[in-house]
Amino acid sequence: MANTVRTRFAPSPTGFMHLGNLRSALYTYLYARKHGGKFILRIEDTDVKRYVEGAVDVIYNTLNAIGMHWDEGPDIGGEFGPYVQSERKDMYLPYAKQLVEAGKAYYCFCTEEELNERRSAAEAEGKHWKYDKHCMNLPKEEIERRIAAGEPYVIRQNVPLSGEAGFDDVLYGHIAVDCADLDDMILIKADGMPTYNFANVIDDHTMGITHVMRGNEYLASTPKYNLLYEAFGWEKPTYIHMTPIMRDAQHKLSKRDGDAYFEDYLNKGYLKEAIVNYVALLGWNPGDEREFFTLKELEEAFDVTGMSKSPAIFDPAKLTWMNAEYVRRLTPEQFTEYAKPYYEQAGIGHMNTEILAKILQPRTEIFTQIPEVVGFLRELPEYDAELFTNKKSKTNPEVAAHVLDLAIPALEELICWDETNVHDTLLGIAEKEGLKNGTMLWPVRIAMAGQQVTPGGAIEIALLLGKDEALARLKAGRAKLG
Ligand code: GLU
Numbered sequence: 001m002a003n004t005v006r007t008r009f010a011p012s013p014t015g016f017m018h019l020g021n022l023r024s025a026l027y028t029y030l031y032a033r034k035h036g037g038k039f040i041l042r043i044e045d046t047d048v049k050r051y052v053e054g055a056v057d058v059i060y061n062t063l064n065a066i067g068m069h070w071d072e073g074p075d076i077g078g079e080f081g082p083y084v085q086s087e088r089k090d091m092y093l094p095y096a097k098q099l100v101e102a103g104k105a106y107y108c109f110c111t112e113e114e115l116n117e118r119r120s121a122a123e124a125e126g127k128h129w130k131y132d133k134h135c136m137n138l139p140k141e142e143i144e145r146r147i148a149a150g151e152p153y154v155i156r157q158n159v160p161l162s163g164e165a166g167f168d169d170v171l172y173g174h175i176a177v178d179c180a181d182l183d184d185m186i187l188i189k190a191d192g193m194p195t196y197n198f199a200n201v202i203d204d205h206t207m208g209i210t211h212v213m214r215g216n217e218y219l220a221s222t223p224k225y226n227l228l229y230e231a232f233g234w235e236k237p238t239y240i241h242m243t244p245i246m247r248d249a250q251h252k253l254s255k256r257d258g259d260a261y262f263e264d265y266l267n268k269g270y271l272k273e274a275i276v277n278y279v280a281l282l283g284w285n286p287g288d289e290r291e292f293f294t295l296k297e298l299e300e301a302f303d304v305t306g307m308s309k310s311p312a313i314f315d316p317a318k319l320t321w322m323n324a325e326y327v328r329r330l331t332p333e334q335f336t337e338y339a340k341p342y343y344e345q346a347g348i349g350h351m352n353t354e355i356l357a358k359i360l361q362p363r364t365e366i367f368t369q370i371p372e373v374v375g376f377l378r379e380l381p382e383y384d385a386e387l388f389t390n391k392k393s394k395t396n397p398e399v400a401a402h403v404l405d406l407a408i409p410a411l412e413e414l415i416c417w418d419e420t421n422v423h424d425t426l427l428g429i430a431e432k433e434g435l436k437n438g439t440m441l442w443p444v445r446i447a448m449a450g451q452q453v454t455p456g457g458a459i460e461i462a463l464l465l466g467k468d469e470a471l472a473r474l475k476a477g478r479a480k481l482g
Helices: 019-034 055-066 085-101 112-124 140-148 196-206 222-232 262-267 272-280 295-301 316-328 332-346 353-363 367-373 397-412 419-433 437-449 458-465 467-480
Strands: 006-009 038-041 105-108 154-157 164-169 173-178 186-188 211-215 238-242
Touching: 006 019, 006 211, 019 038, 019 055, 019 211, 019 238, 019 262, 019 272, 019 295, 055 272, 085 105, 085 154, 085 186, 085 196, 085 222, 154 222, 164 222, 164 238, 173 222, 186 196, 196 222, 262 272, 272 295, 272 316, 316 353, 332 353, 332 367, 353 367, 353 458, 397 419, 397 437, 397 467, 419 437, 419 458, 437 458, 437 467, 458 467
Parallel strands: 006 038, 211 238
Antiparallel strands: 105 154, 154 186, 164 173
16 A cells, blocks of 8 residues: 555535635545545544534535545545544544653643633733643643543643744645744643544544645644654655635635635536536646646646646636536537526526527526526517617618518418428518518517527527417517507
Protein backbone atom coordinates (compact mmCIF):
# COMPACT_ATOMS: atom_id res chain seq x y z
CA MET A 1 0.00 0.00 0.00
CA ALA A 2 2.99 2.24 0.53
CA ASN A 3 2.87 3.81 -2.86
CA THR A 4 -0.83 3.86 -3.46
CA VAL A 5 -2.26 7.34 -3.57
CA ARG A 6 -5.14 7.66 -1.14
CA THR A 7 -7.15 10.86 -1.14
CA ARG A 8 -10.26 11.69 0.76
CA PHE A 9 -13.20 14.01 0.55
CA ALA A 10 -14.19 14.79 4.12
CA PRO A 11 -17.31 16.91 4.11
CA SER A 12 -19.20 17.97 7.19
CA PRO A 13 -22.84 17.15 6.59
CA THR A 14 -24.49 20.55 6.41
CA GLY A 15 -27.30 19.62 4.05
CA PHE A 16 -25.88 21.49 1.08
CA MET A 17 -23.03 21.14 -1.36
CA HIS A 18 -21.13 24.39 -1.63
CA LEU A 19 -19.47 24.82 -5.00
CA GLY A 20 -16.13 25.13 -3.20
CA ASN A 21 -16.73 21.75 -1.57
CA LEU A 22 -17.81 20.29 -4.84
CA ARG A 23 -14.58 21.45 -6.39
CA SER A 24 -12.56 20.03 -3.48
CA ALA A 25 -14.34 16.72 -3.99
CA LEU A 26 -13.72 16.87 -7.70
CA TYR A 27 -9.99 17.62 -7.53
CA THR A 28 -9.54 15.07 -4.78
CA TYR A 29 -11.34 12.47 -6.84
CA LEU A 30 -9.45 13.39 -10.00
CA TYR A 31 -6.12 13.23 -8.26
CA ALA A 32 -6.83 9.71 -7.04
CA ARG A 33 -8.07 8.55 -10.43
CA LYS A 34 -5.21 10.14 -12.31
CA HIS A 35 -2.71 8.34 -10.11
CA GLY A 36 -4.51 5.03 -9.99
CA GLY A 37 -5.23 5.59 -6.31
CA LYS A 38 -8.18 5.35 -4.00
CA PHE A 39 -10.78 8.01 -3.36
CA ILE A 40 -12.26 7.84 0.11
CA LEU A 41 -15.39 9.45 1.44
CA ARG A 42 -15.39 10.32 5.10
CA ILE A 43 -18.18 12.12 6.90
CA GLU A 44 -16.89 14.61 9.45
CA ASP A 45 -19.78 15.02 11.81
CA THR A 46 -17.79 15.56 15.01
CA ASP A 47 -18.54 19.22 15.17
CA VAL A 48 -21.93 19.34 13.61
CA LYS A 49 -24.03 21.04 16.24
CA ARG A 50 -27.34 19.84 15.06
CA TYR A 51 -28.23 16.72 13.20
CA VAL A 52 -29.29 17.80 9.74
CA GLU A 53 -31.91 15.48 8.35
CA GLY A 54 -30.85 13.95 5.04
CA ALA A 55 -27.53 15.83 5.00
CA VAL A 56 -25.44 12.77 4.29
CA ASP A 57 -27.78 11.80 1.47
CA VAL A 58 -27.14 15.16 -0.14
CA ILE A 59 -23.46 14.26 -0.23
CA TYR A 60 -24.06 10.75 -1.60
CA ASN A 61 -26.56 11.93 -4.15
CA THR A 62 -24.44 14.79 -5.40
CA LEU A 63 -21.31 12.71 -5.84
CA ASN A 64 -23.24 9.86 -7.41
CA ALA A 65 -25.13 12.13 -9.77
CA ILE A 66 -21.84 13.49 -11.02
CA GLY A 67 -20.31 10.04 -11.26
CA MET A 68 -17.61 10.59 -8.65
CA HIS A 69 -17.72 7.14 -7.15
CA TRP A 70 -15.76 6.50 -4.00
CA ASP A 71 -13.71 3.41 -3.31
CA GLU A 72 -14.28 3.39 0.43
CA GLY A 73 -16.96 5.14 2.40
CA PRO A 74 -19.71 4.87 4.98
CA ASP A 75 -22.15 3.06 2.74
CA ILE A 76 -19.73 0.66 1.06
CA GLY A 77 -17.26 0.20 3.88
CA GLY A 78 -13.58 -0.56 3.41
CA GLU A 79 -10.53 -1.68 5.27
CA PHE A 80 -10.23 1.49 7.32
CA GLY A 81 -13.79 2.00 8.48
CA PRO A 82 -15.97 3.16 9.94
CA TYR A 83 -16.00 6.21 7.69
CA VAL A 84 -18.26 8.42 9.78
CA GLN A 85 -16.50 10.25 12.58
CA SER A 86 -19.30 9.84 15.09
CA GLU A 87 -18.97 6.08 14.62
CA ARG A 88 -15.24 6.30 15.33
CA LYS A 89 -15.67 8.24 18.55
CA ASP A 90 -13.93 5.67 20.76
CA MET A 91 -10.82 5.63 18.61
CA TYR A 92 -9.52 9.07 19.50
CA LEU A 93 -9.02 9.06 23.26
CA PRO A 94 -6.30 6.37 23.21
CA TYR A 95 -4.30 8.47 20.75
CA ALA A 96 -4.62 11.51 22.97
CA LYS A 97 -3.44 9.46 25.93
CA GLN A 98 -0.49 8.28 23.89
CA LEU A 99 0.48 11.92 23.40
CA VAL A 100 0.05 12.60 27.10
CA GLU A 101 2.46 9.73 27.84
CA ALA A 102 4.95 11.26 25.44
CA GLY A 103 4.62 14.69 27.03
CA LYS A 104 3.10 16.11 23.86
CA ALA A 105 -0.30 16.66 25.40
CA TYR A 106 -1.66 17.12 28.90
CA TYR A 107 -4.79 17.03 31.00
CA CYS A 108 -6.30 20.39 31.75
CA PHE A 109 -8.83 20.97 34.52
CA CYS A 110 -9.27 24.71 34.14
CA THR A 111 -12.93 25.67 34.32
CA GLU A 112 -14.62 28.09 31.99
CA GLU A 113 -14.69 30.71 34.79
CA GLU A 114 -11.00 30.34 35.53
CA LEU A 115 -10.14 30.68 31.90
CA ASN A 116 -12.37 33.72 31.49
CA GLU A 117 -10.80 35.36 34.50
CA ARG A 118 -7.27 34.90 33.27
CA ARG A 119 -8.23 35.89 29.75
CA SER A 120 -9.82 39.12 30.98
CA ALA A 121 -6.80 39.88 33.12
CA ALA A 122 -4.44 39.39 30.20
CA GLU A 123 -6.60 41.46 27.92
CA ALA A 124 -6.84 44.21 30.51
CA GLU A 125 -3.08 44.45 30.27
CA GLY A 126 -3.38 44.62 26.51
CA LYS A 127 -1.86 41.15 26.10
CA HIS A 128 -3.01 38.63 23.58
CA TRP A 129 -4.42 35.67 25.44
CA LYS A 130 -3.68 32.08 24.71
CA TYR A 131 -3.90 29.18 27.07
CA ASP A 132 -1.16 29.65 29.64
CA LYS A 133 -0.20 25.99 30.12
CA HIS A 134 -1.50 26.31 33.66
CA CYS A 135 -2.17 22.57 33.95
CA MET A 136 0.83 21.34 32.04
CA ASN A 137 2.97 20.37 34.93
CA LEU A 138 0.45 18.97 37.36
CA PRO A 139 1.89 16.01 39.24
CA LYS A 140 0.75 12.64 38.00
CA GLU A 141 -0.87 11.77 41.33
CA GLU A 142 -2.90 14.94 41.36
CA ILE A 143 -4.11 14.28 37.85
CA GLU A 144 -5.13 10.75 38.73
CA ARG A 145 -6.84 11.89 41.89
CA ARG A 146 -8.83 14.61 40.14
CA ILE A 147 -9.86 12.32 37.32
CA ALA A 148 -10.88 9.65 39.81
CA ALA A 149 -12.92 12.27 41.67
CA GLY A 150 -14.85 12.87 38.49
CA GLU A 151 -13.55 16.36 37.85
CA PRO A 152 -14.14 17.40 34.25
CA TYR A 153 -11.05 17.74 32.11
CA VAL A 154 -9.93 18.25 28.56
CA ILE A 155 -6.74 17.12 26.87
CA ARG A 156 -4.66 19.83 25.26
CA GLN A 157 -1.92 19.71 22.70
CA ASN A 158 1.43 20.78 24.18
CA VAL A 159 2.74 23.21 21.59
CA PRO A 160 6.43 24.02 22.03
CA LEU A 161 7.04 27.49 23.43
CA SER A 162 9.33 28.50 20.64
CA GLY A 163 10.46 27.36 17.26
CA GLU A 164 8.63 27.00 14.02
CA ALA A 165 5.71 24.84 13.03
CA GLY A 166 5.73 24.52 9.31
CA PHE A 167 4.93 22.35 6.38
CA ASP A 168 5.30 22.35 2.64
CA ASP A 169 2.21 22.79 0.60
CA VAL A 170 2.33 21.72 -3.02
CA LEU A 171 0.70 24.95 -4.18
CA TYR A 172 1.60 27.45 -1.49
CA GLY A 173 5.12 26.29 -0.75
CA HIS A 174 6.53 26.46 2.74
CA ILE A 175 4.03 27.71 5.30
CA ALA A 176 5.39 28.38 8.73
CA VAL A 177 4.09 29.87 11.92
CA ASP A 178 5.85 30.69 15.12
CA CYS A 179 4.98 28.16 17.81
CA ALA A 180 4.78 31.08 20.22
CA ASP A 181 1.67 32.19 18.33
CA LEU A 182 -0.09 28.86 18.59
CA ASP A 183 -2.53 27.97 21.31
CA ASP A 184 -2.46 24.64 23.09
CA MET A 185 -5.57 23.49 21.30
CA ILE A 186 -8.00 21.08 22.87
CA LEU A 187 -7.78 17.57 21.45
CA ILE A 188 -10.35 15.84 23.63
CA LYS A 189 -13.31 17.77 24.98
CA ALA A 190 -14.81 17.49 28.46
CA ASP A 191 -17.38 15.03 27.13
CA GLY A 192 -14.60 12.71 25.98
CA MET A 193 -15.20 13.49 22.32
CA PRO A 194 -12.41 14.63 20.03
CA THR A 195 -12.34 18.14 18.66
CA TYR A 196 -12.79 18.49 14.97
CA ASN A 197 -9.08 19.21 14.45
CA PHE A 198 -7.90 16.19 16.36
CA ALA A 199 -10.31 13.78 14.73
CA ASN A 200 -9.31 15.09 11.32
CA VAL A 201 -5.64 14.31 11.92
CA ILE A 202 -6.22 10.92 13.49
CA ASP A 203 -8.55 9.92 10.70
CA ASP A 204 -6.22 11.02 7.93
CA HIS A 205 -3.43 9.00 9.46
CA THR A 206 -5.38 5.91 10.38
CA MET A 207 -7.05 5.84 6.98
CA GLY A 208 -3.66 5.97 5.29
CA ILE A 209 -4.39 9.21 3.48
CA THR A 210 -1.38 10.19 1.39
CA HIS A 211 -2.66 13.44 -0.11
CA VAL A 212 -4.77 15.95 1.78
CA MET A 213 -6.54 18.28 -0.61
CA ARG A 214 -8.86 20.86 0.87
CA GLY A 215 -9.80 24.52 0.98
CA ASN A 216 -7.15 27.02 1.98
CA GLU A 217 -9.15 28.03 5.05
CA TYR A 218 -7.26 25.10 6.61
CA LEU A 219 -3.84 26.50 5.75
CA ALA A 220 -3.62 28.20 9.13
CA SER A 221 -4.51 25.05 11.07
CA THR A 222 -2.22 22.72 9.20
CA PRO A 223 0.97 23.70 11.10
CA LYS A 224 -0.77 22.60 14.29
CA TYR A 225 -1.85 19.38 12.63
CA ASN A 226 1.73 18.82 11.63
CA LEU A 227 2.95 19.19 15.16
CA LEU A 228 0.65 16.31 15.97
CA TYR A 229 2.10 14.18 13.19
CA GLU A 230 5.55 14.96 14.56
CA ALA A 231 4.49 14.23 18.11
CA PHE A 232 3.26 10.81 17.03
CA GLY A 233 6.23 10.28 14.78
CA TRP A 234 3.92 9.69 11.83
CA GLU A 235 4.70 10.30 8.21
CA LYS A 236 2.96 13.47 7.04
CA PRO A 237 0.66 13.49 4.07
CA THR A 238 1.27 15.70 1.09
CA TYR A 239 -0.81 18.85 1.40
CA ILE A 240 -2.53 20.62 -1.44
CA HIS A 241 -4.61 23.53 -0.28
CA MET A 242 -6.96 25.10 -2.75
CA THR A 243 -7.94 28.67 -3.34
CA PRO A 244 -11.47 29.79 -2.58
CA ILE A 245 -14.08 30.42 -5.22
CA MET A 246 -14.93 34.10 -5.18
CA ARG A 247 -17.97 36.02 -6.30
CA ASP A 248 -15.70 38.99 -6.95
CA ALA A 249 -12.29 40.15 -5.79
CA GLN A 250 -13.50 40.68 -2.22
CA HIS A 251 -16.29 38.22 -1.59
CA LYS A 252 -16.47 34.47 -1.47
CA LEU A 253 -19.50 32.82 -2.99
CA SER A 254 -21.86 32.76 -0.09
CA LYS A 255 -25.09 31.05 0.68
CA ARG A 256 -26.69 34.39 1.46
CA ASP A 257 -26.52 35.37 -2.17
CA GLY A 258 -28.13 32.14 -3.31
CA ASP A 259 -25.21 31.39 -5.58
CA ALA A 260 -23.01 29.17 -3.48
CA TYR A 261 -24.57 25.74 -3.69
CA PHE A 262 -24.59 23.12 -6.39
CA GLU A 263 -28.33 22.79 -5.75
CA ASP A 264 -28.82 26.51 -6.46
CA TYR A 265 -27.54 25.99 -9.97
CA LEU A 266 -29.56 22.86 -10.61
CA ASN A 267 -32.62 24.83 -9.51
CA LYS A 268 -31.62 27.65 -11.79
CA GLY A 269 -31.81 25.25 -14.72
CA TYR A 270 -28.16 24.36 -15.25
CA LEU A 271 -27.03 20.87 -16.25
CA LYS A 272 -24.90 19.07 -13.73
CA GLU A 273 -22.31 18.17 -16.36
CA ALA A 274 -21.90 21.83 -17.26
CA ILE A 275 -21.59 22.87 -13.63
CA VAL A 276 -18.94 20.24 -13.00
CA ASN A 277 -17.05 21.18 -16.14
CA TYR A 278 -17.12 24.84 -15.21
CA VAL A 279 -16.17 24.24 -11.59
CA ALA A 280 -13.26 22.06 -12.71
CA LEU A 281 -11.86 25.06 -14.56
CA LEU A 282 -12.13 27.34 -11.53
CA GLY A 283 -8.65 26.95 -10.20
CA TRP A 284 -7.28 24.51 -12.73
CA ASN A 285 -6.49 24.64 -16.42
CA PRO A 286 -5.35 21.89 -18.74
CA GLY A 287 -2.47 23.94 -20.10
CA ASP A 288 -4.04 24.15 -23.53
CA GLU A 289 -7.12 25.67 -25.11
CA ARG A 290 -9.55 22.89 -24.25
CA GLU A 291 -12.60 23.93 -22.29
CA PHE A 292 -15.04 21.06 -22.56
CA PHE A 293 -14.44 18.01 -20.45
CA THR A 294 -16.47 15.05 -19.39
CA LEU A 295 -15.59 13.61 -16.01
CA LYS A 296 -13.69 10.80 -17.77
CA GLU A 297 -11.70 13.34 -19.76
CA LEU A 298 -10.93 15.27 -16.58
CA GLU A 299 -9.61 12.08 -15.01
CA GLU A 300 -7.04 11.96 -17.81
CA ALA A 301 -6.27 15.64 -18.07
CA PHE A 302 -6.13 16.70 -14.43
CA ASP A 303 -2.76 17.59 -13.04
CA VAL A 304 -1.68 19.50 -9.97
CA THR A 305 0.67 21.61 -12.07
CA GLY A 306 -2.40 23.14 -13.71
CA MET A 307 -3.83 24.27 -10.39
CA SER A 308 -3.85 27.94 -9.69
CA LYS A 309 -2.72 29.78 -6.59
CA SER A 310 -4.86 32.82 -7.17
CA PRO A 311 -8.49 32.79 -6.14
CA ALA A 312 -10.89 31.88 -8.88
CA ILE A 313 -13.66 34.32 -9.71
CA PHE A 314 -16.94 32.69 -10.46
CA ASP A 315 -18.38 34.12 -13.65
CA PRO A 316 -22.07 33.28 -14.02
CA ALA A 317 -22.07 34.45 -17.64
CA LYS A 318 -19.33 31.99 -18.49
CA LEU A 319 -21.21 29.17 -16.77
CA THR A 320 -24.32 30.12 -18.71
CA TRP A 321 -22.38 30.11 -21.96
CA MET A 322 -20.96 26.71 -21.14
CA ASN A 323 -24.37 25.40 -20.16
CA ALA A 324 -25.82 26.55 -23.48
CA GLU A 325 -23.16 24.49 -25.24
CA TYR A 326 -24.10 21.46 -23.18
CA VAL A 327 -27.78 22.02 -23.91
CA ARG A 328 -27.04 22.10 -27.63
CA ARG A 329 -25.20 18.81 -27.41
CA LEU A 330 -28.14 16.96 -25.89
CA THR A 331 -30.23 14.69 -28.06
CA PRO A 332 -33.75 16.07 -28.57
CA GLU A 333 -35.00 13.30 -26.29
CA GLN A 334 -32.59 14.30 -23.53
CA PHE A 335 -33.54 17.92 -24.01
CA THR A 336 -37.17 17.01 -23.57
CA GLU A 337 -36.43 15.10 -20.37
CA TYR A 338 -34.83 18.16 -18.82
CA ALA A 339 -37.33 20.62 -20.28
CA LYS A 340 -40.50 18.78 -19.28
CA PRO A 341 -40.87 20.24 -15.78
CA TYR A 342 -40.52 23.69 -17.28
CA TYR A 343 -43.14 22.93 -19.93
CA GLU A 344 -45.48 21.91 -17.15
CA GLN A 345 -44.66 25.06 -15.24
CA ALA A 346 -45.35 27.11 -18.36
CA GLY A 347 -48.70 25.42 -18.90
CA ILE A 348 -47.67 23.86 -22.22
CA GLY A 349 -47.13 20.33 -20.96
CA HIS A 350 -49.63 19.00 -23.49
CA MET A 351 -47.85 20.39 -26.56
CA ASN A 352 -45.79 18.41 -29.04
CA THR A 353 -42.39 17.87 -27.44
CA GLU A 354 -40.61 17.15 -30.71
CA ILE A 355 -41.51 20.52 -32.11
CA LEU A 356 -40.77 22.21 -28.80
CA ALA A 357 -37.32 20.63 -28.69
CA LYS A 358 -36.68 21.64 -32.28
CA ILE A 359 -37.46 25.30 -31.67
CA LEU A 360 -36.24 25.65 -28.09
CA GLN A 361 -33.05 23.63 -27.93
CA PRO A 362 -30.97 25.95 -30.13
CA ARG A 363 -31.87 28.98 -28.07
CA THR A 364 -32.03 27.66 -24.52
CA GLU A 365 -29.07 28.63 -22.36
CA ILE A 366 -30.58 27.46 -19.09
CA PHE A 367 -33.81 25.59 -18.65
CA THR A 368 -35.42 28.17 -16.42
CA GLN A 369 -35.58 30.48 -19.44
CA ILE A 370 -38.15 28.24 -21.07
CA PRO A 371 -41.35 29.38 -19.31
CA GLU A 372 -40.79 32.98 -20.27
CA VAL A 373 -39.86 32.17 -23.84
CA VAL A 374 -42.98 30.06 -24.37
CA GLY A 375 -45.40 32.23 -22.42
CA PHE A 376 -47.11 33.29 -25.67
CA LEU A 377 -48.02 29.69 -26.42
CA ARG A 378 -50.06 29.35 -23.29
CA GLU A 379 -51.71 32.71 -23.58
CA LEU A 380 -51.87 35.16 -26.43
CA PRO A 381 -50.24 38.40 -25.25
CA GLU A 382 -51.92 41.75 -25.71
CA TYR A 383 -50.52 43.29 -28.86
CA ASP A 384 -50.94 46.19 -31.18
CA ALA A 385 -51.94 45.93 -34.85
CA GLU A 386 -48.73 47.79 -35.68
CA LEU A 387 -46.91 44.52 -35.04
CA PHE A 388 -48.19 43.39 -38.44
CA THR A 389 -45.95 45.93 -40.08
CA ASN A 390 -42.64 44.56 -41.25
CA LYS A 391 -40.61 46.11 -44.00
CA LYS A 392 -38.57 43.13 -44.94
CA SER A 393 -41.60 40.90 -45.22
CA LYS A 394 -43.46 43.66 -47.06
CA THR A 395 -46.42 43.63 -44.73
CA ASN A 396 -48.51 46.18 -42.91
CA PRO A 397 -51.97 45.99 -41.33
CA GLU A 398 -53.65 46.25 -44.70
CA VAL A 399 -51.61 43.47 -46.29
CA ALA A 400 -52.04 41.40 -43.15
CA ALA A 401 -55.83 41.70 -43.35
CA HIS A 402 -55.70 40.40 -46.90
CA VAL A 403 -53.36 37.53 -46.01
CA LEU A 404 -55.46 36.46 -43.04
CA ASP A 405 -58.63 36.58 -45.13
CA LEU A 406 -57.03 34.06 -47.43
CA ALA A 407 -55.37 31.95 -44.77
CA ILE A 408 -58.23 31.50 -42.32
CA PRO A 409 -60.76 29.75 -44.58
CA ALA A 410 -58.08 27.62 -46.21
CA LEU A 411 -56.73 26.43 -42.87
CA GLU A 412 -60.21 25.87 -41.56
CA GLU A 413 -60.73 23.30 -44.25
CA LEU A 414 -57.83 21.15 -43.19
CA ILE A 415 -58.86 17.83 -41.75
CA CYS A 416 -55.39 16.76 -40.82
CA TRP A 417 -53.48 19.50 -38.98
CA ASP A 418 -49.93 18.45 -39.72
CA GLU A 419 -46.76 20.03 -40.95
CA THR A 420 -47.22 19.14 -44.61
CA ASN A 421 -50.78 20.34 -44.77
CA VAL A 422 -50.29 23.60 -42.91
CA HIS A 423 -47.11 24.33 -44.84
CA ASP A 424 -48.58 23.51 -48.25
CA THR A 425 -51.74 25.45 -47.55
CA LEU A 426 -49.97 28.65 -46.54
CA LEU A 427 -47.27 28.54 -49.19
CA GLY A 428 -49.74 27.41 -51.80
CA ILE A 429 -51.74 30.59 -51.21
CA ALA A 430 -48.55 32.67 -51.41
CA GLU A 431 -47.65 31.12 -54.72
CA LYS A 432 -51.08 31.49 -56.16
CA GLU A 433 -51.38 35.12 -55.06
CA GLY A 434 -47.82 36.04 -56.07
CA LEU A 435 -46.88 36.90 -52.50
CA LYS A 436 -43.44 36.49 -50.95
CA ASN A 437 -43.40 33.65 -48.44
CA GLY A 438 -42.48 36.18 -45.78
CA THR A 439 -45.47 38.32 -46.62
CA MET A 440 -47.69 35.31 -46.10
CA LEU A 441 -46.07 33.96 -42.98
CA TRP A 442 -45.43 37.14 -41.02
CA PRO A 443 -49.07 38.08 -40.39
CA VAL A 444 -49.95 34.47 -39.62
CA ARG A 445 -47.17 34.18 -37.08
CA ILE A 446 -47.91 37.55 -35.48
CA ALA A 447 -51.59 36.75 -35.12
CA MET A 448 -50.78 33.42 -33.49
CA ALA A 449 -48.00 34.67 -31.25
CA GLY A 450 -48.88 38.29 -30.47
CA GLN A 451 -45.18 39.14 -30.40
CA GLN A 452 -42.46 39.77 -32.94
CA VAL A 453 -39.76 37.48 -31.68
CA THR A 454 -40.74 33.87 -31.29
CA PRO A 455 -38.94 30.57 -31.12
CA GLY A 456 -39.99 28.75 -34.26
CA GLY A 457 -41.90 30.01 -37.25
CA ALA A 458 -45.57 30.26 -38.20
CA ILE A 459 -45.93 26.59 -39.08
CA GLU A 460 -44.35 25.27 -35.91
CA ILE A 461 -46.42 27.60 -33.78
CA ALA A 462 -49.60 26.59 -35.62
CA LEU A 463 -48.85 22.93 -34.94
CA LEU A 464 -48.06 23.56 -31.27
CA LEU A 465 -51.28 25.50 -30.73
CA GLY A 466 -53.44 22.99 -32.55
CA LYS A 467 -56.09 23.82 -35.09
CA ASP A 468 -58.74 25.33 -32.84
CA GLU A 469 -56.49 27.64 -30.90
CA ALA A 470 -54.51 28.63 -33.99
CA LEU A 471 -57.66 29.59 -35.85
CA ALA A 472 -59.11 31.42 -32.88
CA ARG A 473 -55.96 33.52 -32.69
CA LEU A 474 -55.88 34.14 -36.43
CA LYS A 475 -59.46 35.37 -36.30
CA ALA A 476 -58.75 37.58 -33.32
CA GLY A 477 -55.81 39.03 -35.25
CA ARG A 478 -57.97 39.62 -38.25
CA ALA A 479 -60.52 41.39 -36.06
CA LYS A 480 -57.88 43.87 -34.91
CA LEU A 481 -57.37 44.95 -38.51
CA GLY A 482 -60.87 46.29 -39.07
N1 GLU B 1 -14.79 18.69 7.10
C1 GLU B 1 -14.11 19.78 6.50
C2 GLU B 1 -15.11 20.63 5.74
O1 GLU B 1 -16.19 20.16 5.43
C3 GLU B 1 -13.02 19.33 5.55
C4 GLU B 1 -11.70 19.35 6.21
C5 GLU B 1 -10.60 18.68 5.45
O2 GLU B 1 -10.78 18.37 4.25
O3 GLU B 1 -9.57 18.44 6.05
O4 GLU B 1 -14.81 21.74 5.44
